[in-house]
Amino acid sequence: MNYGKLGETEPHDHSSRSFQDPLPNTTTTRKCSCTTKSVLLSAAILLLISCIVIGLAVGLTGKSSNDTTTHRKPTQAISRACDYTRYPTLCLDSLLDFPGAMTAQTDRDLVHIQVNLTLNRFSKALDFASEINNLPMDPRSRSAYEDCLELLQESVELLDRSLVSVNSNEKGTTTHDDVLTWLSSALTNQDTCEEGLTQSTTNLKNQMFAKLKDLSELVSNSLAIFAAAGNDFSGIPINNRRLLVSADNLETGEDGFPKWLSSKDRKLLATDLSASQANIIVSKDGNGTYKTIAQAIKKVPENSPHRFVIYIKAGVYEEDILKVGRKKTNLMIVGEGMQKTIIKGGKSVADNMTTFHTATFAATGAGFIAKDITFENYAGPAKHQAVALRIGADHAVIYRCQIIGYQDTLYVHSNRQFYRECEVYGTVDFIFGNAAVVLQNCNIYARKPMLGQKNTITAQNRKDPNQNTGISIHTSKVVATKDLEVSKGSFQSYLGRPWKLYSRVVYMQSNLGDHIHPQGWLAWNATFAFDTLFYGEYMNSGPGAGLSGRVKWPGYHILTKPDAYKFTVGQFILGSTWLPQTGVAYLAGLQL
Numbered sequence: 197m198n199y200g201k202l203g204e205t206e207p208h209d210h211s212s213r214s215f216q217d218p219l220p221n222t223t224t225t226r227k228c229s230c231t232t233k234s235v236l237l238s239a240a241i242l243l244l245i246s247c248i249v250i251g252l253a254v255g256l257t258g259k260s261s262n263d264t265t266t267h268r269k270p271t272q273a274i275s276r277a278c279d280y281t282r283y284p285t286l287c288l289d290s291l292l293d294f295p296g297a298m299t300a301q302t303d304r305d306l307v308h309i310q311v312n313l314t315l316n317r318f319s320k321a322l323d324f325a326s327e328i329n330n331l332p333m334d335p336r337s338r339s340a341y342e343d344c345l346e347l348l349q350e351s352v353e354l355l356d357r358s359l360v361s362v363n364s365n366e367k368g369t370t371t372h373d374d375v376l377t378w379l380s381s382a383l384t385n386q387d388t389c390e391e392g393l394t395q396s397t398t399n400l401k402n403q404m405f406a407k408l409k410d411l412s413e414l415v416s417n418s419l420a421i422f423a424a425a426g427n428d429f430s431g432i433p434i435n436n437r438r439l440l441v442s443a444d445n446l447e448t449g450e451d452g453f454p455k456w457l458s459s460k461d462r463k464l465l466a467t468d469l470s471a472s473q474a475n476i477i478v479s480k481d482g483n484g485t486y487k488t489i490a491q492a493i494k495k496v497p498e499n500s501p502h503r504f505v506i507y508i509k510a511g512v513y514e515e516d517i518l519k520v521g522r523k524k525t526n527l528m529i530v531g532e533g534m535q536k537t538i539i540k541g542g543k544s545v546a547d548n549m550t551t552f553h554t555a556t557f558a559a560t561g562a563g564f565i566a567k568d569i570t571f572e573n574y575a576g577p578a579k580h581q582a583v584a585l586r587i588g589a590d591h592a593v594i595y596r597c598q599i600i601g602y603q604d605t606l607y608v609h610s611n612r613q614f615y616r617e618c619e620v621y622g623t624v625d626f627i628f629g630n631a632a633v634v635l636q637n638c639n640i641y642a643r644k645p646m647l648g649q650k651n652t653i654t655a656q657n658r659k660d661p662n663q664n665t666g667i668s669i670h671t672s673k674v675v676a677t678k679d680l681e682v683s684k685g686s687f688q689s690y691l692g693r694p695w696k697l698y699s700r701v702v703y704m705q706s707n708l709g710d711h712i713h714p715q716g717w718l719a720w721n722a723t724f725a726f727d728t729l730f731y732g733e734y735m736n737s738g739p740g741a742g743l744s745g746r747v748k749w750p751g752y753h754i755l756t757k758p759d760a761y762k763f764t765v766g767q768f769i770l771g772s773t774w775l776p777q778t779g780v781a782y783l784a785g786l787q788l
Contacts, residue, residue, distance in 0.1 A: 268292055277306040280424040281417040282660070286410060290417075303425035307362050310421050311379075314414040315355040318382075322348040324407045328400075337396035339549035344393065344404065347385035350522050350560065350588070354378040354385075355415075362422065372426050373664065373770050377590065377632065379422060380663040381610040383415040384630040387659055387696075388609070392550040419662040461503060461528075465567060465595055465779030469530050474507035483509075489529075489539065490515050498523040505529075508569065510536040517543060520559035520589070527561055531569035534598040534619070538570040544579035551604055555586035562611075564589035565778055570598040577602040577623060577646045587613055587631070593778045594618055601626065602643065608633045608667065612769045616780050621677065625655035628695065632665045632769050636782060638672040642689045642711060644679040651680075651711075652718055654692030656699040666700030666730070667692075668763040671787055674703075674740065676711040684711045690718040694725040702732040702755065702763045705787045712740030717747050726751055734760040734786075760786060 270278070270288050274297060278287035291297040291306070294313045300306050325345050333341060358378045361370040390408060393401050464473075471477045476492045477484035484507075486492045492506045503526050510532040518539065520527055531537025541556030543549065556573045559566075564587070575582035584601040587594070590611035598619045599606050605622035608629035615635040620627060623645035627635070642651045653674065658665045674691075676684055689711045692701045717731055729751035733743065743754060753759070765771035766784035775782050 271298055271300070273300055273302065273306060274298075277303055277310070277421045277424075278417075281420040283413040283417055286413050287417045287421075290410075290414065303421065304362070307418070307422045307425050308359065310414075310418045311355060311359045311362060314411075314418050315352065315359055317411060317414055318348060318352050318355055321407045321411060322352055325404070328403065331400065331403075333400060334397060335548040336550075337400045339553045340389075340392035340396045341400060341404075343550050343552045344389040344408075347389045351382040351385045351415075353522065354382045358382075358418075371770070371773070375422060376419070376662075376664045377612055379415060379419045380630075380632075380660075380665055381588070381590075383412060383419065383660055383663060384610045384657075384665070386412045386415060387630075387657070388552055392552060395550075416660050416662070419660060423662045461565070461777045461779040463779060464503070464505065464528060464530075465565070465593075466781075469505070469507065469567075471507045471509070474505040474530070476506045477509065478506060478513075479509040480511040480513070481509075488515055489513055489518055493518065493520060493524065493527075496520075496524045496527050498525075500526050502526060503528055503563075508532075508537045508539075512538045512540055514540045517541065517553070517555060518557045519555075520561045520564060522560045522562075524561035526563040527559075528565040528567070529569065530567045533568045534570050534596065536570075537568065538572060540572045540574060541584075542573065542575045542582070544573070544575035544582035546575070546579040551581040551583060551607070552586070552609075554581060554604075555583040555607060557584070558586040558588070559592065560588040562590040562592075564592045565595070565780075566593075566597050567595045568597070570600065572598075572600040573602075573605065574600075575602070577649075580604075580624075583607045587611075589613075591774045591778075593775070593780050595780045602645070604628055610665075612774075614765065614769060614771060614775060614780070614782065616782060622653075623651050624649060625652050625693070625695070627653055627667060628655040628657065630657045630659075630663065630665045630696075631667075634668045634670055634763075634765050634769055634771070635672055636670045636765065638669070640669070640672060640674045641677050642674070642680055642709075643677045644683060645687055649687070650718060651687060651689035652693045653690070654701045655695040656692065656701050657695035658698040658700050659696040661698050661728075663698070666702070666763070666768070668702050668704065668768050669706055670704045670764065671783065672706045673709075674706060674712065674738075675709045680711060687711075688713045688718075691716050692731065693718040694720050694729045694731075697725050697728050698730070699725055700730040702730075702734065702760075703736055704732075704734040704755070704760050704763060706736050707738040708736050708740035710739035714742065714745030715747050716745075717749070717752065732759070732763070757786070 270292060274291050278284045281287045290313055294309055297309050300309055325348055358375050361375050393404050476495060478486050478489055478492050480487055489508060496504055506529045508529060508531045539557050543554040545551055557571050571585040573582045573584040581604040582601055584605050585599045586607035586609055588609040588611060592613045594615045596617045600621045602622055603624040605626040606620050608631040610631050613631045613633040615638055618638045621641045621643055623643050640653060645651055654667050656667050690713050691703060726749040731751060732753040732755040734755040761767060764785050765782050771782060771784060
């Protein structure tokens with residue numbers, strides 16, 4: 197990931213310009229004539245009369261031409277709503293200027309108005325970004341620009357979807373958690389865009405930051421007002437949702453898969469799919485529909501409500517960066533098994549591109565599923581950030597897949613994700629991002645890093661307390677690879693470190709190897725986020741699970757059972773409402 201802090205905009209420089217014109221010399225001893233005195237006296241009287249008239253006019257209108265909001269008082273509803281936010285001044289200023297806000301009576305009304313004005317601002321920023329496509333850019337700046345363009349487009353869609361949902365008076369399929377997820381993702385998108393821009397050329401950076409100003413804060417305010425209006429948050433920094441999960445309602449279907457999967461998708465995941473069941477077959481030897489994965493993805497229908505399956509035969513597929521865009525919904529890619537169907541790439545930040553851009557494979561289309569595939573980035577540790585798999589798709593499922601890299605291997609970027617029976621390999625921050633994600637029954641392998649490096653399994657970047665995001669690692673194994681095992685005394689390995697202020701990670705009912713440092717968690721720098729992060733452990737086992745030497749940060753918790761339940765599939769990602777449609781097996785609650 198990019199570790200630099202977001203650069204502040206430079207202050208305006210007024211030093212080159214004087215706003216005072218030279219005045220005539222009033223100390224001269226030269227006498228003036230009576231006629232001149234009369235003219236000056238008449239002019240002074242006229243000037244005085246003019247000032248009186250203007251003053252009366254201003255008094256009658258109640259404001260000057262340069263004053264539009266300073267004398268307007270917010271309504272009680274606006275004041276109450278803005279009190280919920282982290283940026284109350286911006287909240288007041290933006291709502292006072294937006295049509296309809298002054299007559300709004302309820303938090304629900306103001307949620308709609310706040311999301312609407314945020315969508316308007318994002319749309320304008322997207323229009324501007326689209327217009328400067330032909331601006332000369334070096335490769336690093338072009339990479340950051342393309343990231344922002346993609347992320348702005350997605351955020352406009354997420355905000356539009358949220359606006360429709362909060363404006364609807366009818367009960368539908370959209371839940372409170374859906375809107376929280378979409379607003380959380382829009383905020384994450386903006387954070388990713390701005391971080392990428394910090395290392396671009398000054399010209400692009402300044403132009404973009406001028407248009408992106410306040411966007412993150414506006415989404416944050418939308419999140420805060422929406423969360424408060426729903427009364428869905430409790431003391432622990434995790435949603436206290438209406439859907440409660442208990443031991444009595446965690447049952448799965450007879451096939452062992454959760455009930456939130458459709459019967460068709462359950463069958464697709466439960467059985468060993470044959471090529472004949474797929475819509476498209478990819479085979480390097482030409483015995484399929486296409487020879488490349490990129491060709492197959494192009495043929496996937498857009499905005500499809502139905503499952504579309506690409507079957508990828510065994511082989512090593514090294515193509516340019518592969519991406520399933522946001523319009524390619526409900527796509528499932530199936531290989532012939534880990535280490536049989538392998539998608540490889542070697543992009544890294546050393547190639548003068550953003551971390552976001554380096555992914556060997558990326559998916560943002562909702563409902564994405566991957567099964568029986570290896571995703572690998574072979575750039576190596578010396579090239580630092582190099583992503584093997586990036587997922588920003590909502591309701592994404594990665595099942596029986598292998599994800600291999602070193603630094604920044606798995607980018608769980610945004611939205612709701614579920615990983616089951618996967619293997620993840622890496623060194624520094626190798627599971628990172630700001631999705632609401634559960635990894636269940638997975639093997640997580642720490643590799644031997646470069647000299648002087650420490651292994652950190654997670655780097656979660658939740659930046660706002662109202663985001664419903666975090667990383668939950670449940671019933672999994674955290675182990676060392678053979679090369680680390682023989683030299684683990686020379687390297688320290690940690691469960692995670694806080695990338696952003698409200699970083700949130702839990703390990704529950706998992707086996708932790710003896711390579712894990714007794715402190716468990718690593719500081720990002722000094723005491724950053726110690727009070728605001730939320731790190732938790734619950735009933736872990738293994739030689740690395742001892743709690744006596746753990747960090748004493750205020751944000752670190754040994755979880756109680758009720759709190760642990762809130763990070764399970766059933767509650768944290770509401771898996772019981774959508775996972776049954778995918779067919780993947782899962783445990784909705786805690787292991788009994």
